[in-house]
């Protein structure tokens with residue numbers, strides 16, 4: 001049986017009550033923590049940095065999926081490994097030598113992810129797909145939570161799934177941005193393995209129940 005995963009994005013958590021919201025995810029049916037690091041240069045927003053991540057990973061009891069929206073990510077790979085990242089995702093658009101970045105992430109004991117902005121073609125990953133543990137397809141322009149899902153992302157999931165099959169790779173597909181109960185099932189039916197959801201979970205009246213319902217919906 002397939003196990004499609006939910007990764008709540010802590011960007012939508014209450015930053016004044018981060019420990020409470022992390023415990024909520026620990027106690028829920030969510031599979032991963034999704035943690036967004038933004039530098040104000042690659043994206044027009046700054047989220048949080050190393051001290052906050054360090055405080056978070058003291059409490060996280062699940063797989064930690066760190067999404068770097070920063071320029072020149074190679075500078076910080078060791079630090080993210082030391083802080084407890086299990087998956088480290090860099091942006092295709094932010095790496096001059098993507099293959100080298102992927103090697104370095106793996107040498108530091110983490111799984112290696114590559115994120116693609118909505119305008120970036122999945123075809124650009126053909127030559128590295130066998131070195132990538134997960135592709136994160138951005139279904140909004142990165143930088144902010146609470147945006148509308150870009151419909152074209154469905155096609156990108158389909159194209160990426162076909163590319164992975166053609167290249168005989170075992171890469172996971174993650175979709176990030178604007179995920180709700182309205183698009184989740186279609187995304188996994190088209191080939192997504194991991195769904196990131198921020199506002200849909202944390203703005204819900206009952207986040208734990210929302211996670212449980214979403215998990216059931218995508219594993220039907």
Ligand SMILES: O=C(CO)[C@@H](O)[C@H](O)COP(=O)(O)O
Pocket residue numbers: 009011012034036067140141142143144145146147176177178179196197198199200
């Ligand atoms: O990386 C990002 C935004 O840049 C995402 O992880 C968002 O945090 C997802 O939030 P929602 O669209 O689900 O509110």
